[in-house]
């Protein structure tokens with residue numbers, strides 16, 4: 459099933475399928491929470507379908523296997539854990555799939571999600587297969603952005619960018635799904651990706667976000683009470699909360715520089731205004747940098763005492 463914002467890209471692919479001109483390596487650039495996997499799978503199922511050319515019939519043997527998740531010629535690959543790399547061994551497995559004979563006599567599909575999580579060795583291992591593709595082998599790569607993808611991989615693929623709906627459309631779509639009104643800043647925090655926005659609310663992150671923001675804004679006011687409350691909320695939320703606070707600090711800076719038209723926070727604007735009035739730009743800049751560094755540190759190394767590091771970071775606001 460496709461989402462409304464995927465329709466126009468899908469029609470482009472259908473046209474290529476119809477003319478049998480689909481490139482052997484398709485690279486779909488789309489943010490997380492855009493439903494990109496559904497779109498990639500629709501393409502995979504269509505290519506594998508024994509009846510349909512531009513859409514899967516849903517009834518043939520291949521479609522049945524695909525929908526059951528047991529198609530022997532469909533090879534999905536992703537990092538073992540989100541945030542981890544795709545290793546060179548996994549890519550070597552891909553290369554073996556690429557040259558195998560297909561079980562059902564049709565094409566083989568290799569779908570690599572988080573292709574931007576391939577390390578250099580892994581990307582290089584894939585390169586040769588992409589350069590000299592075995593016949594009947596279709597690659598579908600998915601990535602959030604091109605920045606982290608090796609240029610050599612990038613240049614051997616046919617790139618497609620899935621545009622996100624505008625903020626108002628995303629807000630309307632999520633409100634319709636959840637049958638409740640939602641904040642515009644929730645949409646902005648999730649870069650207008652509809653499914654990411656919906657999950658943010660379904661998982662109660664919007665409520666926890668609101669609480670954290672209130673505690674943080676209160677702490678920023680002298681005499682800086684509630685440091686341990688903020689640290690506790692952050693560490694129970696995980697290091698994502700540092701990203702949230704980064705958005706907040708960036709908004710404070712923008713407000714100080716008079717760029718009030720481009721803020722993430724609309725409903726929580728009063729909190730941004732309060733903070734921007736008391737924290738100096740120099741502190742905001744240095745604390746933002748430290749927050750990003752801390753985020754990466756916490757993402758890379760598990761087992762650190764996050765709460766202690768957060769407390770240390772928060773004291774940086776008191777020393778100004």
Ligand SMILES: [Zn+2]
Pocket residue numbers: 506507508509510514515516517518519520521
């Ligand atoms: Zn079919």
